[in-house]
Amino acid sequence: MALDPRTNPARTDCEQCPLREMKSFREFTPGELQFVARFKRGELNADAGSTIVVEGSASAHLYTVLNGWGFRYKILEDGRRQILNYVVPGDMIGLQGAVMKEMQHSVEALTPMTLCVFERERLYSLFENHAGLAFDITWIASREESILDEHLLSVGRRTALERAAYLLAFLYERGRPHRQLNNTGRTIPVTQIHVADTLGLSIVHTNKTLRKLAARNLIRWLDRGCEILDPEGLAELANWQFAEIENRPFI
Amino acid sequence: MALDPRTNPARTDCEQCPLREMKSFREFTPGELQFVARFKRGELNADAGSTIVVEGSASAHLYTVLNGWGFRYKILEDGRRQILNYVVPGDMIGLQGAVMKEMQHSVEALTPMTLCVFERERLYSLFENHAGLAFDITWIASREESILDEHLLSVGRRTALERAAYLLAFLYERGRPHRQLNNTGRTIPVTQIHVADTLGLSIVHTNKTLRKLAARNLIRWLDRGCEILDPEGLAELANWQFAEIENRPFI
DNA sequence: CGGGCTCTTGATACGTGTCAATGTTGGTGG
DNA sequence: CCACCAACATTGACACGTATCAAGAGCCCG
Numbered sequence: 001m002a003l004d005p006r007t008n009p010a011r012t013d014c015e016q017c018p019l020r021e022m023k024s025f026r027e028f029t030p031g032e033l034q035f036v037a038r039f040k041r042g043e044l045n046a047d048a049g050s051t052i053v054v055e056g057s058a059s060a061h062l063y064t065v066l067n068g069w070g071f072r073y074k075i076l077e078d079g080r081r082q083i084l085n086y087v088v089p090g091d092m093i094g095l096q097g098a099v100m101k102e103m104q105h106s107v108e109a110l111t112p113m114t115l116c117v118f119e120r121e122r123l124y125s126l127f128e129n130h131a132g133l134a135f136d137i138t139w140i141a142s143r144e145e146s147i148l149d150e151h152l153l154s155v156g157r158r159t160a161l162e163r164a165a166y167l168l169a170f171l172y173e174r175g176r177p178h179r180q181l182n183n184t185g186r187t188i189p190v191t192q193i194h195v196a197d198t199l200g201l202s203i204v205h206t207n208k209t210l211r212k213l214a215a216r217n218l219i220r221w222l223d224r225g226c227e228i229l230d231p232e233g234l235a236e237l238a239n240w241q242f243a244e245i246e247n248r249p250f251i
Numbered sequence: 252m253a254l255d256p257r258t259n260p261a262r263t264d265c266e267q268c269p270l271r272e273m274k275s276f277r278e279f280t281p282g283e284l285q286f287v288a289r290f291k292r293g294e295l296n297a298d299a300g301s302t303i304v305v306e307g308s309a310s311a312h313l314y315t316v317l318n319g320w321g322f323r324y325k326i327l328e329d330g331r332r333q334i335l336n337y338v339v340p341g342d343m344i345g346l347q348g349a350v351m352k353e354m355q356h357s358v359e360a361l362t363p364m365t366l367c368v369f370e371r372e373r374l375y376s377l378f379e380n381h382a383g384l385a386f387d388i389t390w391i392a393s394r395e396e397s398i399l400d401e402h403l404l405s406v407g408r409r410t411a412l413e414r415a416a417y418l419l420a421f422l423y424e425r426g427r428p429h430r431q432l433n434n435t436g437r438t439i440p441v442t443q444i445h446v447a448d449t450l451g452l453s454i455v456h457t458n459k460t461l462r463k464l465a466a467r468n469l470i471r472w473l474d475r476g477c478e479i480l481d482p483e484g485l486a487e488l489a490n491w492q493f494a495e496i497e498n499r500p501f502i
Numbered sequence: 503c504g505g506g507c508t509c510t511t512g513a514t515a516c517g518t519g520t521c522a523a524t525g526t527t528g529g530t531g532g
Numbered sequence: 533c534c535a536c537c538a539a540c541a542t543t544g545a546c547a548c549g550t551a552t553c554a555a556g557a558g559c560c561c562g
Contacts, residue, residue, distance in 0.1 A: 074404045077490055082404040099386075099393040105400055127382040127389075134385045135350075135378045141392035142350040148399040149356055153325045153333040156406045156451030160518075191540065200407030202519050207542060223527070224540070239328055411550075442508065453551050458510065474559075475508070 013037060017116075019066065019090055019250060022180055026136075026247040035130055036251060039122055044115040046070075052115070053094055053107040062120050063093040064251055067181055068113030069189050072105050073197070083198040085147055086110075089177040090250040092140050098123050111189050118251070126251075136249035143248075150240070155200045158238065160209045163199045166238035168219055172228040173242055186228045195226075264288060268367075270317065270341055270501060273431055277387075277498040286381055287502060290373055295366040297321075303366070304345055304358040313371050314344040315502055318432060319364030320440050323356050324448070334449040336398055337361075340428040341501040343391050349374050361440050369502070377502075387500035394499075401491070406451045409489065411460045414450045417489035419470055423479040424493055437479045446477075 014037040019025055028036065043066065046052055053059055055074060065087050072084045072093075084105060087093060097103040098120045127134040154166050171188045178184070196206035210226075213219045218234050220227040228234070235242060265288040270276055279287065294317070297303055304310055306325060316338050323335045323344075335356060338344060348354040349371045378385040398421075405417050422439045429435070447457035461477075464470045469485050471478045479485070486493055 072400075074400060076404070076408060080408040082407040084400050084403055095389075096393050096397055099390045100397070104397045124382070124386060127378075127386045131375070131378040131382075131385065134382065134389070135375060138346075138378075138385070138389050138392055139350045141389055141396060142347050145392060145396050145399060146347055146351070146355045148396060148403060149323075149325060149335050152335055152399060152403055152406060153327070155403060156333040156449075157327060157331040192542095193540080197407075203540095204520075204542085205518050208518095211542085221541080444508080454509090455511090455552075456550050459550095462510085472509080 014040060017066070018181060019064075019177075022090075022177065024177055024180070024246065024248060025090060026249050029132070032130055032133055035126070035133070039118050039126060039251075041117045041119050044117050046109040046113045046115065048109055048111050048113075050109050051106060052109060052113070053097070053103050053105075055103055055106045057097075058102040059094055059097045060120050061094060062098050062118040062123060064116040064118070065089050065091045065093065066114040066116050067178070069110040069175075069178060070107055070113055071110055071194065071198075072107050074105050081197045082200065083194060085144065085151065086171060086174060088174050089181055090248070092137070092251060094120070095137065095141060110194070133251060136251060139249055140251075143245075151198075154238075160199070160201055160205060161212060162238045163201070164195065164206070164209045164213060165218065165234040166240050167195065167198055168213070168226060168228060169231050169234035169238060169240060169242070171226075172231045172234070173244075186231075187222060187225045188228065189225050191224045192221075265291060268317070269432060270315075270428075273341075273428065275428055275431070275497065275499060276341060277500050280383070283381055283384055286377065286384070290369050290377060290502075292368045292370050295368050297360045297364045297366065299360055299362050299364075301360050302357060303360060303364070304348070304354050304356075306354055306357045308348075309353040310345055310348045311371050312345060313349050313369040313374060315367040315369070316340050316342045316344065317365040317367050318429075320361040320426075320429060321358055321364055322361060322445065322449075323358050325356050332448045333451065334445060336395065336402065337422060337425060339425050340432055341499070343388070343502060345371070346388065346392060361445070384502060387502060390500055391502075394496075402449075405489075411450070411452055411456060412463060413489045414452070415446065415457070415460045415464060416469065416485040417491050418446065418449055419464070419477060419479060420482050420485035420489060420491060420493070422477075423482045423485070424495075437482075438473060438476045439479065440476050442475045443472075 014033055020028070044063070052063070052070065067089055070087045072087065073081055074084060075081045087107070093107055094103065154163050158166060168188070172186060175188060179186070192206050192210060193203055195210065196203045199206065201209070210219070210221060214221060218230045220229055265284055271279070295314070303314070303321065318340055321338045323338065324332055325335060326332045338358065344358055345354065405414050409417060419439065423437060426439060430437070443457050443461060444454055446461065447454045450457065452460070461470070461472055465472055469481045469488070471480055
């Protein structure tokens with residue numbers, strides 16, 4: 001459960017950041033790049049299944065995912081868990097903790113992850129010195145909000161089948177950066193337990209729902225993973241539109 | 252359905268803004284105050300039931316609620332509606348549209364509302380000239396995210412009774428600025444239809460659930476409104492904690 | 503006075519949860 | 533190398549929560 005504590009301050013040069021080469025992301029100006037490189041404190045490797053951020057704690061750090069999949073969640077006292085969203089390369093973790101006192105959710109690694117670690121205290125100086133980056137952070141927060149809106153619509157008003165279809169189409173879309181980086185197939189590294197806890201359904205009913213999607217040849221369930229066969233079909237079933245974003249910002 | 256189009260550029264002086272006198276909100280520096288006053292374009296009055304922002308539109312404006320209650324929502328093609336969150340004095344509307352291309356949700360007034368109107372295009376100059384205000388905007392976005400997280404947990408994992416209790420305790424807490432401004436009682440101006448569309452329940456079942464809360468003397472249902480009798484009791488039933496925030500920022 | 507809109511209630515149908523049991527896979531230790 | 537165990541996936545039977553249908557009452561406003 002503990003996460004690998006080794007941080008590697010060696011490769012602090014953001015110039016060779018693998019994310020920067022990807023078309024999905026926007027480019028930095030030289031000044032921004034220099035600032036971010038100094039903002040960065042090191043890298044963190046986390047094992048699959050390890051907890052990166054704990055609800056209630058006041059983390060001193062802010063992270064950007066460099067590689068791997070993870071998810072944010074909250075739990076009630078009796079153990080009921082709700083997964084809120086997933087994180088992939090380019091996503092930021094811990095902004096809430098940096099802006100407010102403490103984290104209101106936890107984050108767990110789904111696969112081995114590499115994270116870029118930033119000093120939370122220096123966030124304000126980013127705002128003072130680089131309006132462009134500050135705006136980007138607001139953009140990122142705003143996009144997260146818009147994703148949560150859609151999830152809420154899904155959990156509140158879509159049927160189980162629609163919900164599952166939406167989630168898998170959504171995750172397929174989100175997985176794009178991860179696919180580009182690792183050249184992997186169209187497989188999403190979740191168990192049915194994760195799907196259930198995201199959709200607000202029981203495991204048993206989630207299983208039956210996923211089998212219906214499989215029967216329609218929209219997905220195929222693998223050993224702890226879901227292969228997406230027909231993303232458009234899923235999106236159509238869920239009455240949901242892909243929103244492709246090019247040149248999105250990241251820090 | 253149309254909203255009152257008259258904007259009143261006369262009272263552009265933010266110095267007399269009623270929100271600034273309230274203890275809940277933080278104070279501006281003179282420089283910030285001056286900037287915001289120039290950022291402001293006018294005021295907007297909206298009737299109860301009118302639509303302020305429409306999903307899919309690219310609004311040229313950004314708003315701060317000066318008075319009244321409203322709510323954000325999304326709808327599916329067949330009319331199923333999910334209410335995402337509520338807005339009260341001090342809350343910002345339309346940040347998503349200002350940062351991304353277009354709004355992903357609609358906003359409707361629950362009561363007559365007064366809104367402070369800002370020029371969306373000038374948002375970036377706010378980031379360039381006032382890091383403090385920019386940071387505040389990020390704070391606001393981050394807080395919205397944290398509220399949505401809790402809603403998602405609620406709709407996904409709480410029972411109908413817990414959900415209703417959470418929502419009403421939450422709305423009681425949120426209503427604080429409105430109560431202070433208007434010196435009104437502890438009544439929340441929603442119909443059971445709104446409650447149903449927030450909780451992801453049917454109207455009939457919402458009604459039965461609310462009657463259970465009333466039978467426990469936690470609430471009393473009035474003519475299109477809910478009087479909160481025991482906020483702590485509601486919060487306890489929902490296994491939720493009030494998070495009182497003093498000196499919160501607003502623009 | 504009529505027509506909406508909201509709130510309420512009972513009867514019934516259906517979706518989803520819970521319980522229980524089994525199969526499968528991969529990892530671990532003897 | 534095999535036996536065992538833990539985690540995950542699967543399936544059927546049944547229970548329960550919630551949706552749907554239907555009907556009526558109260559209220560406000562034109």
